[in-house]
Amino acid sequence: MFATRPEIRPATVEVLVDGQPCRVPEGASAAAALLLAGLPASRETPVSGAPRLPYCMMGVCFDCLAKIDGVANRQACMVTVRPGMRIAPQRGARMAGVA
């Protein structure tokens, strides 16, 4: 559904979205990577389990929550991609790190 704009970008970086390699423009957000990867949903809400994708792309709506490099519930639209970044769907509420 989503594609990058046609302008020539100088470089791309490779990230892993839900375990699959995905090339995204340098400087893009992890939320952009989630959209480009074409997942049907990148999170499920904690209470009702409703499927969601990134929405506002500006740090407001929290619908882009994802597990990034092992850290749960990060706002993916506020995180710039780095090579090899692991971006995984956030399924429901995060675990609290109870020992």
Next chain:
Amino acid sequence: MNSENHDALVVGGGLVGAAIAYGLQRQGLRTLLLDEGDVAFRASRGNFGLVWVQSKGLGAPHYQRWTRGSAEEWPSLAAELQERTGIGTGLHQPGGVHICLSGEEFEKRGDYMARLQREAGNLGMEYRMIPGAEARDMLPGLGPKVAGVSWTPYDGHASPLYLLRALHTAFTGLGGRYQPNARVERSTAAPQDFSVEAGGIRHRAPRVVLAAGLGNADLAPRFGLSAPVRPERGQILVTERARQVLPMPTTTIRQTEEGSLMLGDSKEDAGFDLGQNPEIMRQIARRAVLSFPWIAELNLVRAWSALRVMAPDGLPIYDQSERFPGAFTANCHSGVTLAGTHANRLAPMIAAGALEPEMAPFTARRFDVRHAA
């Protein structure tokens, strides 16, 4: 100006007013609930959500009984609201603990609980002082700094916002009239005959109940009552939602039904300032992390402050006007805990026209200077 007649007027659309209005309407009184609007301080929107027994009423056995009574009424109130409105209030009463972070705190708490039990008299009060090692088996991830906890089976928690919505929905569902943006302007008082102007309408009724939170301080004298309440600020921090881990609430930490952790609760004299303050927020967070170190990993997503409605001695004020029978006032800082007694015990007394003798110790006359003999 248009004029309307009712059986009862309730001033204040928060948890206290809504619980009483619901109780009155359920008794068959045609009740009008007047709500000032979002310019009011809205303590009910900032409530922490405990249905709490174990820290209430030392030196005031009548308050201890009233609070315990409310915890007992809560399950039937919650079930009834669910039945009438389909709105769940998130009530859980699995018991609760107060966490002590040092041996000294634990010892003091032990004395406190023992005194509370003595004052409970025939009512009895079951509690246990549980040392750290045993408490760590009971509460997952309880920190090594915790010296121990006090536990009672009576404590619990609920969602203040769902409760408020359920009370309003149940009240209007029974035919009660809710009038928002209706600050009380002029009013008149005579025995069993009251009128208030609010929202451009003059309302008359033989009963009036003042449940306007901090607004009661100014309103009460107009009805032959006194409500010397002052604000006490409390700040709350809220984390992102996490999988359910806490099996029971504590005095200052609870996990909501949806998974958020709520961290409280400061007690500040800040006048009517609804602001927040980093130093207090840091103290709240530090104490929460000492209690449960894993909370440090969670992101905070919201924080707010609200103003408790406090009488000079910290206890509720329930009163009836001697000069103008039919006028009542209800003031407290525990709108969630006391919703059970407000709806199920206080409202029937008001409907019947007089507070029961058991309510006498709650009168505001306790603040009057006593005349020397």
